[in-house]
Amino acid sequence: MAHRGTAGEPRGLSQAQYDSGTVTISAPFCAWCGEAIPRRSGPGRPARYCRRSHRQRAFEARREAERRGISPDEVLLSRFAWDRLRDALYRLEAAAQDVALDVGSGRPTKADYAEALGHLTGAVRELQEIAVEPTAMTD
Numbered sequence: 001m002a003h004r005g006t007a008g009e010p011r012g013l014s015q016a017q018y019d020s021g022t023v024t025i026s027a028p029f030c031a032w033c034g035e036a037i038p039r040r041s042g043p044g045r046p047a048r049y050c051r052r053s054h055r056q057r058a059f060e061a062r063r064e065a066e067r068r069g070i071s072p073d074e075v076l077l078s079r080f081a082w083d084r085l086r087d088a089l090y091r092l093e094a095a096a097q098d099v100a101l102d103v104g105s106g107r108p109t110k111a112d113y114a115e116a117l118g119h120l121t122g123a124v125r126e127l128q129e130i131a132v133e134p135t136a137m138t139d
C-alpha cells in the first residue's frame with residue numbers, strides 16, 4: 001500500500017503569502033496511488049496524478065463507477081485484491097499481538113525487542129507491497 005510522506009515546503013508562494021496563513025495548499029499526493037507528486041515549476045494547476053497512467057486508471061475507475069452506479073462512498077475491488085489486503089492486515093494484526101506478548105511479559109532483552117521489531121516490520125513490508133487498485137471508484 002502506498003504511504004504518504006510529508007508535504008514539504010510550499011513553493012511558488014511569496015514569503016508574504018506564506019506568512020499570512022491565508023493560503024490553503026493541498027498535499028501533492030497522487031489521487032490514484034497516494035505517492036508524492038514531484039513538484040513542477042511554472043504556471044498551471046498542480047498535478048493530481050503522479051503519472052499519466054494513473055490519471056488514465058482513475059478515469060477508467062470513475063467511468064466504471066458511473067456504469068455500475070457506485071456511490072462516492074463506495075469502492076469496488078477485485079476479489080483477489082480484497083483477499084490479499086485482508087490477509088496482509090490479518091498478518092499485521094497477528095504480528096502486533098505476538099510482539100505485544102513477546103515484549104510485554106517477563107524481562108525482554110534487546111534481542112527480544114529486535115526480533116519483535118523485525119517480525120513487525122516484515123508484516124508491514126508485506127502490506128506495503130500490496131498495490132490496491134480499485135476497479136471502480138469516484139474521486
Ligand SMILES: [Zn+2]
Pocket residue numbers: 030031032033034035049050051054
Ligand atoms: Zn500515482
